[in-house]
Amino acid sequence: ELAILQYLASSLIIIPPPIPRMFFQKLQQTVVKLVVSPNENEDRPVHESDALLPVQIHGEIDAIYHQLPLRTVKQVFVEVLTSQEINKKTKTKIPILDQ
Structure with missing residues (x-):
């Protein structure tokens, strides 16, 4: 019986139990809310393609955490992607020259 107890104790020390790491961790949730202006729903003036638009x-x-924070946010990087849309009302036709 003592040999079995020694074997079980040594196997627990040598081979870690298959408990996920998340079992021992407290989770922290960080929510980042951004508001970009001007947004899509506002009436925007028409700009030239090479004009700068302030954003x-x-x-x-x-x-959100219950005790001390596990991590803190020091920096936030924001990537702004722009695209140029052609308004269907102001779309112009380019004449094609016959050769």
């Missing part, structure tokens, strides 16, 4: 980004970082 404002306002954000809020909300960390």
Whole structure:
């Protein structure tokens, strides 16, 4: 019986039990809310294709945890992608020259 107890104790030390790491961790949720203006729903003036358009980004970082935070947010990187849309009302036809 003592040999079996020694074997079980040594196997628990040598081979870790298959408990996931997340079992021992407390989860922390971080929510980042961004507001970009001007947004898509506002009436925007028509700009030239090479004109600069000012964009404002306002954000809020909300960390939800019960005790001390596990991590803190030091930086937030924002990537802005732009695209040019052609308004169907102002679309112009380009004449094709016959050769």
